[in-house]
Amino acid sequence: METPGWLTMALLSAALKELVANAVTLDHPKQDYKMCLFTDASDFHCGSILIQVPKQQLKVTVHDQEHEPTAFFSGSSNATQLRSSVIEKESIPKYRMVTQASTFSAQ
Numbered sequence: 001m002e003t004p005g006w007l008t009m010a011l012l013s014a015a016l017k018e019l020v021a022n023a024v025t026l027d028h029p030k031q032d033y034k035m036c037l038f039t040d041a042s043d044f045h046c047g048s049i050l051i052q053v054p055k056q057q058l059k060v061t062v063h064d065q066e067h068e069p070t071a072f073f074s075g076s077s078n079a080t081q082l083r084s085s086v087i088e089k090e091s092i093p094k095y096r097m098v099t100q101a102s103t104f105s106a107q
Contacts, residue, residue, distance in 0.1 A: 039093040047074035048093035
C-alpha cells in the first residue's frame, strides 16, 4: 500500500522540525544587537525566524552577517486562513512571532 502524499509531507515536516529543534541553539536577546524578522507563507503553511545581528554588521550583506536565532515559529493554515488573501497570509507569521516573542524588548 502506497503512503498518501499528504501523509508523506506531514512525516517529512515533523522530521525536519525535529532536526532543526535539535540542531539550533537559541540565543538570548542582546542589547547591542538588532532584531530581524524573516517570514514566509504559502497557501497551507507559514513560518518565521527572529534573529539578532551585531549592529556593526547591518551594512554587510545578509549572507555575510553573523545571525543568532532567538525564536522560531511555524504553523499550518486553518479553514478561515485558507480563504485569506495573499497579503493576509503573509501577515500571519509576523503576527504570530510578535505575539509569541512578546517577552523580547522592541528595538
